[in-house]
Amino acid sequence: MTKKVSMSEIANELGISKVSVSKALSDKDGVSEELRNKVKITAQRMGYRINNSARSLKTDRQYNIGILISEKYVGDNEAYYFSVCGEIIKKLDAYGTSGIMEIISAKTESDLILPRVYNEKKVDGIIVLGQLSSNYLILLEKITIPMIYFDFYRQDSKIDSITADNFYLGYQLTDLLIDRGHRDIAFVGSIRATSSIQDRYLGYYKALIENNIALKLDYVIEDRDDQGKFIELEIPKNLPTAFVCNCDRVAFYLINKLKGLGVKVPEECSVVGFDNSLFSTISNPTITTVDNNVEKMVSTAVKVISKKINNPQKIYDRILVPGTIIERDSVKNIN
Amino acid sequence: MTKKVSMSEIANELGISKVSVSKALSDKDGVSEELRNKVKITAQRMGYRINNSARSLKTDRQYNIGILISEKYVGDNEAYYFSVCGEIIKKLDAYGTSGIMEIISAKTESDLILPRVYNEKKVDGIIVLGQLSSNYLILLEKITIPMIYFDFYRQDSKIDSITADNFYLGYQLTDLLIDRGHRDIAFVGSIRATSSIQDRYLGYYKALIENNIALKLDYVIEDRDDQGKFIELEIPKNLPTAFVCNCDRVAFYLINKLKGLGVKVPEECSVVGFDNSLFSTISNPTITTVDNNVEKMVSTAVKVISKKINNPQKIYDRILVPGTIIERDSVKNIN
DNA sequence: CTGAAAGCGCTTACAG
C-alpha cells in the first residue's frame, strides 16, 4: 500500500507488458477477456490508482470540467446554484469527469483575469453558472476550449446557452393572474440585471399586450442594485391587485412587506414568484411559482458540454428548457 | 493563438533552452531577472498556458484539493456549505490550488466506494465538508493522502478536524437564557445525528448542571430522522419558557409552529439558534444566534491542509474555532 | 547564469 504502484508494477507482477495493462484497465481492444480480468483483479489487489496527469499528458484530455461562478451568487445565502452545482457534478461523474469549481471574485471580474482552470489547462470545457459582466464574458469568449452558459445568455454572443424558457413562463404566469380576474398587475425585478429577469418581464409584458392591458412604468419595480444586492421595494401608490415577482425570494420579501403594511395576501393582493425555491414553501401563504426543471437543465448542459468537447465545431445555440407552474396559496380568484 | 504553444516554442522564439523558460516562469533561481522578464512577456504575448498535467507528472503534486460533500447537504436547500465551499476555493487560490468538488451520493456512501479524486490521483489532499457515515469515514481514513474533517469530527479517529467550539457555545448560549431568568429550557436537535448537535447539547447540559437545573428528557426534542430530513417537532406538554435550537433553520420552524399554536415569541416563549444563517434574519422576531466565524474556520482549514501536504506527518488534532453570540429579538428577560 | 539529459506514467501507432 505504501510503495507506489504504477502500470509497470502490475505488468511485472503478472509478467506481461504495461501496454497490455493499459489496454486491459481502460477497456480497450487488444487483450483477451481472460487477461483483462486478471489485470483488473491484480490492480485492485495492489491498490493501483491511475495517474490522471500521465493520462492527460498523453491524451490531451483532463477529464475535468470547470464550473465558473461569481462570488456574489455564492455569498448570497441562496442554495439555488449550490444544488445546480451538485447536480452538474453528479451528472459529470457518469462521464468519468470531475468538476473543478472556480469562484470569480469581483476583482477578477473587473480586472479581466482569466480563470486558473483555463490558464493552467486543468479542464476540457467550462460551464459558466449564472451571469457575469459583459466585459468579462467578452474576455471569456476568446477562450479556446468549449464553453456554455447556464441560466443566462448574452446578446451578440455565439456561446451556446441553457436556460429556462423564461419568456414563455413569464407569459404563462401573468396569464394565470389575468385568468383569475387580475388586470392591475405589477412586475418586481430589475430588468437590466440578468437575461432571466429581462425575459420574464418581457413575457409578462406580452401577456398584458395580448389582453389589452396598458403597461404602467410605475408598476415595474426594481429589486436589486448594480451589485445584485437586494434593495427596499417601492410599492406603487395605487396598490395593484397582483404582483409577478422575478424570484421566490423577492416574492417572500414582498409578502412580508405587504403584511407589514396591513395588506392581506392573497385576500387583498396576489403574489407569484419564480424558481420553486425554499422561500416559496416557508412563506405564509405559500407561493404560486414556477419549477424551472433544474434537473433537466443540468442534464442538458452536461450532455452539451461533453458533446462539444468531442466535437468543438458543433453549435447548439440557445436551448430553452420548459418549466411548470406550481399553484399554491398566494393567488386569489377575483372574478 | 490557435497553434499550441509549450515552453519549447517560447525557448525557440527567444533562442534559449526550455530549462531557462521553466525557471523563469516558475520564479525559480537560475535565470537573470532580465531574461526572466523577457520570458514572461513573450509567454504572455504567445498566449502560453502551463500544462498542469505535465507539471504534475514531474512534481507529483496536482495543485488541486478535493472537497467531499454528501449529497444530502447539497439538496438541503441550505446555503451554508455553499458559502463554506466558496470560501475554501477562494482561499485555496492564494496557494495556486484549485478545488475539485465531489458529491458523495447515498449509494457511494453505503457501497463504500472511494471518491474519484482519490482513485485517479487528481488531488493532493482532501477536505471532508460535513459529517458522513462512520463506515464511510473509516474507509476514507485508509487513504494515503492528507485529509481533514470540516465542521465535525469522529471519535476514535486520528484525522485532524476544524469545528466551531460547539460545546462551549452551547454552554454560553444556554447560560445567556439562564441569566435572563429562564429555568425551563428545552433543547431542540437530534443529538446522535452529528457531532456538532451532540456537543451543543452537552454544552446546554453543562449550563443546566452548573445552575442546579434538572435535565428533563422530554425537553430534548428530535428534529431530524436517520437520513437527516427534518421531522415534525414535538412540543412538550408543559411549555418551557425557552428553547435552545441546534440551528437557525429549526429555530425558524419552531417559532412558526409556536405562533401557529398561539404562543407569542418572545413574549411567552424565548428561542435561540445557531449558525447566524439567513433564517435568523428573515424570522419574525429575528433570532438570537451564534456566529460560527466561518471565515476563520475556513482559513484555518486551508492553512492546515496545505501544511499537511508539505508535511504529512504533522498532527493538528481537533482545532476549535471560537464563535460569537449575536443577540437579536427572540429572547425575553423574565427576571 | 545557462542548458543537455533523464524521467515522471501513461497511450498510441505500429510491428509481429
Added chain:
DNA sequence: CTGAAAGCGCTTACAG
C-alpha cells in the same frame, strides 16, 4: 492477442 518504442510537456539534478 501481445509488446517494444516513441512521445506528451514539464522539472530537477548536474555539469559547464
